Every structure is written in structure tokens, then in C-alpha cells.
Amino acid sequence: MSGAEMARFGAVVGGDLLSIFVPGSGTLTHIVNKVIERRRERAAEILLQELSSGLHGPVIFDNLDVEPVVAMTLRISRAVSDGTSMRNIRFLAQVVAGLKKNRLLSEDAFLKWSKIVESLTRDELLVVGFAYRATLHRKGGDEREVDTAFRDALTDMCRAAGIDDNERTFLCAAVSRTGLLVPVSAWNGTAYHPSKLLRELGTLIDLTPPFSEEV
Known part of the structure; x- marks a missing residue:
């Protein structure tokens, strides 16, 4: 049996099994469509919540905003179809x-942020949130001392959340691909510093851990 035939066979069997355990479902496609429909409805609720009484309070749009807001809404809808978590969908709504x-x-501004926000996992978001909090404690003075204070604050918050040093390094490397953290050479490896993007993102979304799972 070829790979394509096996895939078709799996889809048929999966649909039959689902029809047994979920009466009236019919086929796998029907189930998937219903799930996507529910996710889109939930995403619409989240968007309306954030625009009416969310992080930034009531938001009033004018006629010039119609076209970009429609484009942003379509982008959020596509993110839902692509499997983006409801937690990240809320962040996208906060960006709007x-x-x-x-x-x-x-x-363009929304596209820039959506590319960053959509892909972040919960653990990566924790590191982003901790890094942003650490930047709030950064004060003027010797640059090396400022960087050390940031690193120590980030390390302490990660450890308190159960993220060990190796995992923190891995997560920082992952986050650095978004531009929110900047990798720099250090005597004992690679250090990560907050970027301007991170500070800007902190003005758009709620970067206060922990982040609950949206349903």
C-alpha cells in the first residue's frame, strides 16, 4: 500500500471511528469544520472583548480605520485556522x-507584530514576559552593571517558574529569532539583551506572567 493510499485509508478509518464515538458526526471533515467554527467564534468574542473593555480600554475606530481593521481581522481568522492558540489570539487582539x-x-504594523506573536509558545512567552519585567528594573549607570542586573533578574524569575538555566538558554535562543532578545557574545557563551522591539511590544500586549490557557 502506497503512502497516499495509507493516508486515505487512515482518514476513512478515523472518520468511521469518530462517527461511532461522536453520534451524528458523519465524517472527520465535519468534526474538523465544527472545531474551526467554534474557534473562530471564540476568537471573535476575544477580539470584541479587547476592543470594548480590554487591556487598552474602549477603542473607537473612525472611517479611515475600516480597511486596515478588516485586514487585521482576516489575519486573525487565518491564525485561528492555522491552529494558533487562543492565548496568542488574545495577544493579537491586544495588538490591534x-x-x-x-x-x-x-x-504593516500589525503584520510585523502578528508574525512575532502568533508563533510564541507558552514557555517562550514566559521568558518574554520575564525579560520585559527585567527591563523595567534597568536603571542608568555602567552598561556592564545594567546588563548583569538584567541577566540576574531574568535568571531568578525563570528559576522561580521552574525553568532551569539550560532551558532558559534554549528559550532565549528561540525568542531571539523574533528580534525580542538580542544575542551577544560573552566570556562564558552567549548572553541575551532586551531589544527595542521587546519594549515596544510591552506597550501593546499584557506581558505579565503567568499566562492562562484560553478556551
Whole structure:
């Protein structure tokens, strides 16, 4: 049996099994479509919540905002279909509201942030949140001391959350691919510093860990 034939066979068997355990479901496609429909409905609720009474308070749009907001809504809908978590969908909604509040609303601005926010896992978000909190404690002075204070604060918060040093390094490397953290050479390996992007993101979404799972 070829790979394609096995795939078709698996889909048929899966559909038959689901029809047994979920009466009236019919086929796997029907189940998947129903799940996507529910996820889109939940995403719409989240978007309306954030725009009406969310992190940035009530957001009022004008006629010039219609086209970019429609484009952003379509992008969020696509993210839902692609399997983006509801937690990250809420962050995307906060980006829309935050851009409007900060008078930065545009399709390009939303696209930039959506590419970053959509892909972050829960653990990566924890590191991003801790890193942002650590930047709030950064004060002027010797650059080396400032960087050391940031690293120590980030390390302490990660350890308190059960993230050991090796995992923290791995997560920081993953986050650095988004541009939120910047890798720099250090005497004992690679260190990670907060970027301007991280500080900007902190003005758009709620980066206060822990992050609950949306349903």
C-alpha cells in the first residue's frame, strides 16, 4: 500500500471511528469544520472583548480605520485556522487595540507584530514576559552593571517558574529569532539583551506572567 493510499485509508478509518464515538458526526471533515467554527467564534468574542473593555480600554475606530481593521481581522481568522492558540489570539487582539491607542494603526504594523506573536509558545512567552519585567528594573549607570542586573533578574524569575538555566538558554535562543532578545557574545557563551522591539511590544500586549490557557 502506497503512502497516499495509507493516508486515505487512515482518514476513512478515523472518520468511521469518530462517527461511532461522536453520534451524528458523519465524517472527520465535519468534526474538523465544527472545531474551526467554534474557534473562530471564540476568537471573535476575544477580539470584541479587547476592543470594548480590554487591556487598552474602549477603542473607537473612525472611517479611515475600516480597511486596515478588516485586514487585521482576516489575519486573525487565518491564525485561528492555522491552529494558533487562543492565548496568542488574545495577544493579537491586544495588538490591534494597542496600535489604535498609540496612533500607529496600519496593516504593516500589525503584520510585523502578528508574525512575532502568533508563533510564541507558552514557555517562550514566559521568558518574554520575564525579560520585559527585567527591563523595567534597568536603571542608568555602567552598561556592564545594567546588563548583569538584567541577566540576574531574568535568571531568578525563570528559576522561580521552574525553568532551569539550560532551558532558559534554549528559550532565549528561540525568542531571539523574533528580534525580542538580542544575542551577544560573552566570556562564558552567549548572553541575551532586551531589544527595542521587546519594549515596544510591552506597550501593546499584557506581558505579565503567568499566562492562562484560553478556551
